[in-house]
Amino acid sequence: MLRKLTSKPARLVVGTAMASLLALSACDQQDTRLERARDLADATLDQLSGRTIVEQDGTPALESADVMDRAIAGTLRNDMNFETASEQPMFAIGSIIAKPKDIPPAEPMALETEDDVFLADPEALAETAEEGADAPAVVAPAPSTSRSLTLVEPARVMPKVKLDPNARSKSLNEIDKATEELERAAESEPAAPQQTRSLSPRSLEAAPVQEKEAARKLARRSVISKDAIRAQRDANSVMLDTLSKYGVGGEVAMSREGQMVIQIGDDGGSPTRFDAQSGPKSAFQSFLAIDHKIECPEDPDMMTVQSNPVMATECIVKDLRASGQFEYVEKDYIFENQFARKPRPDTPGASPDVTNGTITETEITPNDPLWALQWHFQNNGTGEGESTGGAGFQDFWTRQGTEGSPDIVVAVVDTGLQMNHPDIKNSPNIASGWDMVSDPRMGNDGDGRDSDANDPGDLCDPSVPYAADTFHGTHVAGTIGAAATNNGAGVAGGAWNVKIVPVRALGKCGGRLSDINDAIRWAGGLIxxxxxxxxxxxxxxxADIINLSIGLFEYCPASLQDAIDSVTERGVIVVSAAGNARVATQFYAPGGCANVISVAAGDARGQIAPYSNFGPEVDILAPGGDLTRDDNGDGRPDGVLSTKASTNCYDPVTGEGVENCFYAYEQGTSMAAPHVSAALALLKARDPDADSDELVATLLAAVDPREPQQCAGSCALYPGTTPIEGSPEMCLRPCGQGLLNLAKVPERATAGGGQ
Known part of the structure; x- marks a missing residue:
């Protein structure tokens, strides 16, 4: 129902709205979309100019909520018309990742804490309880033939070694000293062992679910071996020789699992502010370079190399590879979040219209006021409170009798988390995380790595028009379940009860590959x-599940694949955004890496979104949104609504402007991946004994298959794709086994064998 408004001013630019909406014509089904764009543009113009506003037809939770618990960002940006052919990755100048050959697999490590003890019998549990809870948490190797938890002194942190080409003997002594120190730590016995608890395979089978789950998590931890230490020692000597050749110094950080990071120069690489093709860079990008795939000359002049840090990086990578000492050597690439947008003029969000999200009295419906706008969680269908692009979370909550479990852990490797967000700061779902951003220039918080996973913002270059902090990790984590759900405020998450571990690996201008590798291993409990x-x-x-809503326009780097393999071998599920470059996912990382669940983005119709990557590497399609469409007819673009601090907002009940708010629509494969992570967390909560393969099989079996037209796009926009028979202008973009639909997950079998 519409009513007249005579005094409400148009607070956003109407022409920009029209241009954005008519941009739909560049996508598939042009005639239909043009007609829809005209209708939507007309309605939006009426609303933005103040002529009309949609009358509410009854949503008590929304209307009764405080304005700050329901206000939504009213400014949206998208980049549907950007070209991807010129996209080139960037790397950190002077930073190189390498791994020596023949590093043996890391040994398992066990941990015992006052809150998480795995014991063989009740008597031992009682005995430990009597000992008190003051004993420190400690670590020790766990024999492969039995399961045991032993209290020992903590192992030492892996050292860094300075390599000075002008003081070769001193550098070699530093290498030997670090090696000897680590070897002593690896072979030493505990100074004062307190308790050892053994658990045979038989008692593991009989142990309570929570104890078995604890054992699996503890077994993920790793300890360095002597062979790995010695391999790194030999690699350090090769690195010293290579640096000496060019007369540059550096620092090498050693690792338990063999991966090493070398920083050229005393300060981690002499930054340059000039790039031959792009011209002078801002101060925020002075330590990064576009990867133009330049090659080191056959006989490089030392002065040329020393004066050009980019060339120095390329030459040292080339020489280390040629040494035959390493399994891989590669540049420290910069990953970006996978919001499908780039800075460009503001596009206004439409004025509000809200429908009642309650479907039936028997279905579980969260009382979060913005729930009715979260089409992506709703049941798949065309009825009231349903969406043809919905992922069926509501049906799962209702039929399966679970909204999640705090025993299930999802790590979000991203930009961190806005800890002061009102829907997050009091959430019981947040566990301690870590800031893995090593370079203070990218950290934006005044330091390097520390225990503070708060997101201070990631704005790279303030001189770029319309650039802003993304608070990307907060939006991603909110979709999974970081926000307190069913608390009468804001939005709902996919898994109401889940433990979120924020691991900050992306900062200002993106995230280093070396930081991301360490973040993955730390999240999995390996280092x-x-x-x-x-x-x-x-x-x-x-973590049981690690979410990677990040991307690099490059084949999967070897070091990233190594990090992913190291956690998946221990039972962790890695979920990745497929990427937003409108290309085959094989050209993107981590979506194109092996051993990940690669997620393409769908719109509110359940069709692949125009920006989404595609191809045989994609496993599943999940809601990612499309801000250029309004297929559910609610007067708003069909983005994914989640947590995120924003400005230039509006009240969805009155339509009045609000200066600041904490919820926003976004689009991207970044938004699709956390739906899959949340779904896996729900499945794990329902079946805690299921291993990673079983959980993934259950997830992929419960999808809605897509017709070719639902995974298609204009051939003109996607060169190299295959035309669909009968529709020569439309080309197939494979988008996985189907659309995520938790409603199709069968209920657990009862003891009598029924469903």
Whole structure:
């Protein structure tokens, strides 16, 4: 129902709205979309000019909520018309990742804490309880033939070695000293062992579910072997020789699993502010370079190399590869979040219209006021409160009798989390995380790695028009379940009860590959971080699922694949955004890496979104949104609504402007991946004994297959794709086994064998 408004001003630019909506014609089904664009543009113009506003037809939760619990960002940006052919990855100048050959697999490590003890019998549990809860958390190798938890002294943090080409003997002594120190730590016995608890395979089968789950998590931890230490020692000597050749210094950080990071120069690489093709860079990009795939000359002049840090990086990579000492050597690439937008003029969001999200009295419906706008969680269908692009979360909550479990851990490797967000700061779902951004220039928080996973913002270059902090990780984590759900405020998450571990690996201008690799391993409980005093800090909540809503326009780097393999071998599920470059996912990382669940983005119709990557590497299609469409007819673009601090907002009940708010629509494969992570968390909560393969099989079996037209786009926009028979202008873009639909997950079998 519409009513007249005579005084409401148009606070956003109407012409920009029209241009954005008519941009739909560049996508598939041009005639239909043009007609829809005209209708939507007309309605939007009426609303934005103040002529009309949609009358509410009854949503008590929304209307009764405080304005700050329901206000939504009213400014949206998208980049549907950007070209991807010129996209080139960037890398950190002077930073190189390498791994020596023949590094043996890391040994499992066990951990015992006062809150998480795995014991063989009740008597031992009682005995430990009597000992008190003051004993420190400690680590020790776990024999492969039995399951045991042993209390020992903490291992030492892996050292960094300075390599000075002008002081070769001193550098070699530093290498030997670090090697000897690590070898002593690896072979030493605990100074004062307190308790050892053994658990035979038989008692593991009989153990309670929570104890078995604890054992699986503890077994993920790794300890360095002597062979790995010695391999890194030999690699350090090769690195020293290579740096000496060009007269440059550096620092090498060693790792438990063999991966090493070398920083050229005393300060981690002499930054340059000039790039031959792009001209002078801002101060925020002075330490990054576009990867133009330049090659090191056959006989490079030392002065040329020393004066050009980009060339120095390329030459050292080339020489280290040629040494035959390494499994891989590669540049430290910069990953970006996978919001499908780039800075460009503001596009206004439409004025509000809200429908009642309650479908039936028997269905579980969260009381979060913005739930009715979250089409992406709704049941798949065309009825009231349903969406043809919905992922069926509501049906799962209702039929399966679970909204999640705090025993299930999802790590979000991203930009961090806005800890002061009102729907997050009091959420019981947030566990301690870590800031893995090593370079203070990218950290934006005044320091390097530390225990503060708060997102201070990631704005790269303030001089770029309309550029802003993305708070990307907060939006992603909110979709999974970081926000407190069913609390009468804001939005709902996919898994109401889940433990979210924020791992900050992206900062200003993106995230280094080396930081992302460490973030993945720390999230999986394989390596420790280091606190300000140099002590090891392990993730007390090793992840069951790791969400990577990040991307690099490059084939999967070897070091990233190594990190992914290291956690998946221990039972962790890695979920990745397929990427937003409108290309085959094989050209993108981590979506094109092996051993990940690669997720393409769908719109509110359940069709692949125009920006989404595609191809045989994609496993599943999930809601990612499309801000250029309004297929559910609610007067708003069909983005994914989640947590995120924003400005230039509006009240969805009155339509009045609000200066600041905490919820926003976004689009991208970044938004699709967390739907899959949340779905897997729900499946794991329902079946805690299921391993990763079983969970993934259950997920992929419960999809809605897509017709070719639902995974298609204009051939003109997607060169190299295959035309669909009968529709020569439309080309197939494979988008996985189907659309995520949790409503299709069968109910658990009862003891009597029924469903």
């Amino acid at each position: 420790p971080a280091e606190d300000e005093e140099g002590n090891e800090v392990w993730n007390d909540n090793p």
